[in-house]
Amino acid sequence: MPPPKSISIIGAGISGLTAAYHATRLFPGTAIHLFEQSDRLGGWIDSQRIDLGSHGSALVESGPRTLRPSGVGGALLLDLIDKLHLEKELLTSSKTSSAARNRYIYHPDNLNRLPSSLLAIPGALLRHKTLRSIPRAIWNDLTTPPQQQQHDEHDESVDSFFRRRFGDRIADDIASAVIHGIYAADSRQLSLRFAFPLLHKLEQRAGSVVRGAFRGVGVDAREKALEEDIRSAISPSLTHAMQNASIFAFKEGIAQLVTSLEGALQHSNVAIHTSTAVDRISRHKDAYTVHTQTGLAVESTHLISSVPLPALGMQGNVSESESYSDSVHHLHRPDVTVVTLVYPRTPLPINGFGYLIPRSTPAASNPHGALGVVIDSDAMPQQDPAPLTKLTVMLGGPHGLRTEDTAQLRQMAVDTVTRQLSAHLHSPIASTVCVQRACIPTYPPGHLSALQSLHHSLLSHHHGRLAVIGSPYTGIAVGDCVRSAWEVVQTLNSTGTATGLERFQNAV
Missing domain, CATH: 3.50.50.60 (FAD/NAD(P)-binding domain)
Known part of the structure; x- marks a missing residue:
């Protein structure tokens, strides 16, 4: 498919940063704008080293402190670490x-x-x-x-x-x-x-969680195949380093991942706008204009949001957001x-x-x-x-x-x-x-069905030009956010349209 002419990404937490990173690799000729209302990148990820005088120093995390290498999200995290050449900064804790x-x-x-x-x-x-x-x-x-x-x-x-x-x-x-x-x-x-979809599957497939765990019936063949495919492209040295890891982190904290992503976006086709809160978004035909509180207005053919849609102040033809499921947009946090x-x-x-x-x-x-x-x-x-x-x-x-x-x-x-x-x-x-x-959003019972409704609404109202990613929708772990960002860019690349929720449309 031809690449998008221009993309605006709202929110520069780990989801928005990862989306921008993958987008610049797949669409080097596309104008990409990344908007962040605060003066720093990384969202909830925040690492700092404090001086302890004669006791040396201590690394302090106010957000995520360790990461898990398991599952598709874990594999994509390792793939990101491999591409960013962060292997030498890794610390692991064995199983x-x-x-x-x-x-x-x-x-x-x-x-x-x-x-x-x-x-x-x-x-x-x-x-x-x-x-x-x-x-x-x-x-x-x-x-x-x-x-x-x-x-x-x-x-x-x-x-x-x-x-x-x-x-x-x-x-x-x-x-x-x-x-x-x-x-x-x-x-x-x-x-x-x-x-906990695995627990649901174990009961449905085996009649019992314990029985299902012993039989291994909770394994999703497609998820396992995708994970193995991603892992096959990771360098042998990193694969070996993570072979017995239960959790991992970095020498200077999880923020090293943010810093490396930011560095990779420098001198690329991504314009990063910090301290730039989005005031509203208007739509005319097949273009979205992001209006910011600083007076900047940027027009794009595609929009990716890592924040709840109502927070964007959508106006004009974008106001169909009231037809989207309230349970998605008003999660308890x-x-x-x-x-x-x-x-x-x-x-x-x-x-x-x-x-x-x-x-x-x-x-x-x-x-x-x-x-x-x-x-x-x-x-x-x-x-x-x-x-x-x-x-x-x-x-x-x-x-x-x-x-x-x-x-x-x-x-x-x-x-x-x-x-x-x-x-x-x-x-x-x-x-x-x-x-x-x-x-941290609390996903209430019925959240999966709400995502499916949102997917269809985004398709019918925006024809795959407006996508959502990250913890307000698809999962709270860093691996979940990285996967969400990767998926939306991959889908845009293969089909030209994306909602960010394709994975959930046929989930049971």
């Missing part, structure tokens, strides 16, 4: 590391190590009373008939699924904690089919406070990735509404030149933002780790506090 094997939940007033394999279950049951519901949960899953899918729009919440298949204790004490850690959300408000506490090397009662806190943990044991604690110094110790104990406390989410005072938020985090982890953690040598407003 046998404590960060990979040791994960905990805090309930009701103590730390419970989750079993990392079937063989580890008996020992976990002996040590932790909270986990003694696991055998009954497995039996319940094996003996409970599947809920038959009556039509494509059938969906339920993550909480409903776990409660139905595994029982109340697993839903309240474990599943809710996992959702706190991934989405900073309430599991009762999150779509099972969209957030809780506030999350990220507090990083840095200490001289301090012994902890556990080692591993960290712990999560379920909603069933009594308020007396979790008075500040913490969602969990990441032990950064166990997950990626190589990022700091001297041995440190570095913890990140996540507050808020479904518990709400209880104060906006930075000093109070810091003290709430300190109180949390001294209460739940160790009394020796009362005096950090450094700390950072970052309130992330409306940062």
Whole structure:
């Protein structure tokens, strides 16, 4: 297909940056404009190194801190790293590391190590009373008939699924904690089919999650083939380096990916406009004009948005956005406070990735509404030149933002780790506090059907010239965002049109 004459990309987080990068490689003669309302690129990704004086320095992340190499999104991340020559900056944590094997939940007033394999279950049951519901949960899953899918729009919440298949204790004490850690959300408000499609497939195909996992019926042949095809083009040295990796990061944090993308776009056909908020977008025939608050107006034949469409102030013939599903454009996005506490090397009662806190943990044991604690110094110790104990406390989410005072938020985090982890953690040598407003969308039951409706609306109203990408639509992980951006450019290249939602139109 002939390349687009011009493209405007709204939002320069990881999704918009990746879309611009792939677009400049496939369409070197196309005028591409990338608009970002803030004065920096990268969106929620933000890494900084803080000086600790005699203790050296510490790397602090206020957004994503580690990445996963698995799945299509993971393969595309590695492909991006390969193309950007970032291999020498990689740090990995192996599948046998404590960060990979040791994960905990805090309930009701103590730390419970989750079993990392079937063989580890008996020992976990002996040590932790909270986990003694696991055998009954497995039996319940094996003996409970599947809920038959009556039509494509059938969906339920993550909480409903776990409660139905595994029982109340697993839903309240474990599943809710996992959702706190991934989405900073309430599991009762999150779509099972969209957030955990594998679990849905296992039940539908095998009648049981456990039975389906043993049979391997959740594997999607097309996804696996696509992943293998992407991996086949990655350099042998990078493939070897990631062979046993559970998670990975970079020496100077996830922001190195942003910096490398920005560098790759320099001296290309991409014009980057920072501190340039979009005021509105108008449409005339087959062209869109992006009007900014700085007075700049740019006309393009194609538009790619990584922000919710209503935020673009669409006017004229673009105002059909009110016909798109409200559930896509008005997703709940809780506030999350990220507090990083840095200490001289301090012994902890556990080692591993960290712990999560379920909603069933009594308020007396979790008075500040913490969602969990990441032990950064166990997950990626190589990022700091001297041995440190570095913890990140996540507050808020479904518990709400209880104060906006930075000093109070810091003290709430300190109180949390001294209460739940160790009394020796009362005096950090450094700390950072970052309130992330409306940062992670909660995809409600029915989100997949809403995406399918949006796909058809974009086709009928915009004929594939307006596409959407990124976390407001297709997934919150960095790998999800990178995949979304890659797909929309590939589709534009092969067909000349794209909505960014083609992958979901036939999903069940």
